[in-house]
Amino acid sequence: xxxxxxxxxxxxxxxxxxxxxxxxxxxxxxxxxxxxxxxxxxxxxxxxxxxxxxxxxxxxxxxxxxxxxxxxxxxxxxxxxxxxxxxxxxxxxxxxxxxxxxxxxxxxxxxx
Amino acid sequence: xxxxxxxxxxxxxxxxxxxxxxxxxxxxxxxxxxxxxxxxxxxxxxxxxxxxxxxxxxxxxxxxxxxxxxxxxxxxxxxxxxxxxxxxxxxxxxxxxxxxxxxxxxxxxxxxxxxxxxxxxxxxxxxxxxxxxxxxxxxxxxx
Numbered sequence: 001x002x003x004x005x006x007x008x009x010x011x012x013x014x015x016x017x018x019x020x021x022x023x024x025x026x027x028x029x030x031x032x033x034x035x036x037x038x039x040x041x042x043x044x045x046x047x048x049x050x051x052x053x054x055x056x057x058x059x060x061x062x063x064x065x066x067x068x069x070x071x072x073x074x075x076x077x078x079x080x081x082x083x084x085x086x087x088x089x090x091x092x093x094x095x096x097x098x099x100x101x102x103x104x105x106x107x108x109x110x111x112x
Numbered sequence: 113x114x115x116x117x118x119x120x121x122x123x124x125x126x127x128x129x130x131x132x133x134x135x136x137x138x139x140x141x142x143x144x145x146x147x148x149x150x151x152x153x154x155x156x157x158x159x160x161x162x163x164x165x166x167x168x169x170x171x172x173x174x175x176x177x178x179x180x181x182x183x184x185x186x187x188x189x190x191x192x193x194x195x196x197x198x199x200x201x202x203x204x205x206x207x208x209x210x211x212x213x214x215x216x217x218x219x220x221x222x223x224x225x226x227x228x229x230x231x232x233x234x235x236x237x238x239x240x241x242x243x244x245x246x247x248x249x250x251x252x253x254x255x
Contacts, residue, residue, distance in 0.1 A: 050219070051224060052224040055144065055145055055147065055148070057148070058144045058150055058227060058231070059223075059227065062151075062231060063210065063223055063230075066207070066208035067197075067207055069234070070193060070197055072152075073151075073189075073190060073193060073237050073238070074190060077186045077189075077190045079241065080182070080183060080186050080242075080245050083244065083248040083249065
């Protein structure tokens with residue numbers, strides 16, 4: 001099982017690296033983002049008129065590319081949930097009980 | 113839990129500096145329209161203020177910010193952000209289409225407030241996530 005997970009992780013990493021090799025080089029004048037420059041020019045020219053936001057980065061981040069930002073935020077939450085799931089709780093009392101028993105578990109630890 | 117240093121200086125400085133950090137965090141979140149900043153940065157600062165309390169003051173910080181508050185805040189932030197994105201779908205728009213969502217406002221103003229709400233929800237989400245991660249890492253694995 002452990003080796004299966006390791007193999008899956010390595011496979012996923014290889015797929016990501018393989019996909020990254022298909023990206024255009026940095027500063028490539030023939031990159032799609034440079035050839036079809038309507039996107040960048042549109043942001044620079046129209047961002048304030050369309051969103052009333054002087055900070056263009058914020059307008060792109062939260063509005064034009066909001067779906068991407070949503071994915072980033074969900075990744076952060078997934079990291080927190082993974083921490084809670086993977087790392088063990090301090091004591092069975094803190095883990096087994098509901099919301100009421102967790103402060104008791106922490107207070108027992110604090111008086112250590 | 114973390115070791116609590118019995119130092120008057122540390123307690124005093126931490127209690128004095130935490131509100132300043134939090135006010136600056138709210139400034140960073142709400143001023144993202146005009147300056148560098150936004151939800152991610154401000155949320156990290158909010159989380160750092162709580163973590164400073166956890167390290168310095170220790171036990172008393174759990175009274176106002178209990179152990180399971182972090183993951184609840186993260187979930188609430190993510191849910192609100194998702195609802196903010198999904199609401200325009202019910203009104204015939206696309207995902208995160210603020211102009212369709214706040215249809216009673218003129219379109220630029222609607223986008224302005226949509227960005228603002230998104231930043232606030234991201235701030236809550238990052239705040240709660242980092243609190244949850246810290247509490248889990250600092251509190252787990254000890255007997």
